[in-house]
Amino acid sequence: MFQIKDLFQWDRFITPTIIKSFYWLVIALIILFGISGIFAGLIHMAISPFGGLIMVLSTLVSILVGVIFARIGAEFVLIIFRINEHLGAIREQGDHGPQY
Numbered sequence: 001m002f003q004i005k006d007l008f009q010w011d012r013f014i015t016p017t018i019i020k021s022f023y024w025l026v027i028a029l030i031i032l033f034g035i036s037g038i039f040a041g042l043i044h045m046a047i048s049p050f051g052g053l054i055m056v057l058s059t060l061v062s063i064l065v066g067v068i069f070a071r072i073g074a075e076f077v078l079i080i081f082r083i084n085e086h087l088g089a090i091r092e093q094g095d096h097g098p099q100y
Contacts (some may be wrong), residue, residue: 016081023074027067034063 037059045052 013081013084016078019074019077023070026070026074030063030066030070034059034066037062 038056041052041055041059043052044055
């Protein structure tokens with residue numbers, strides 16, 4: 001887990017441990033903005049029923065797309081850090097091999 005001393009040392013990355021918290025924060029914001037958009041669409045239905053319905057449906061689709069892209073973004077960051085770890089392991093493995 002993340003410790004305060006990790007902020008001052010460069011031996012370990014802290015991003016992989018906190019990316020999940022940022023992911024859930026983004027999901028919460030997407031849902032809050034989605035609920036706001038749904039209520040705005042319902043209010044807009046009083047003026048234009050078809051326009052309000054389109055607004056509600058587009059908000060629901062936007063929530064789904066937002067959640068998917070948030071997950072893709074979080075996984076992309078984690079993949080970059082895992083690639084770095086694997087390359088470090090390959091480099092260390094190569095350092096102990098036979099020298100020609």
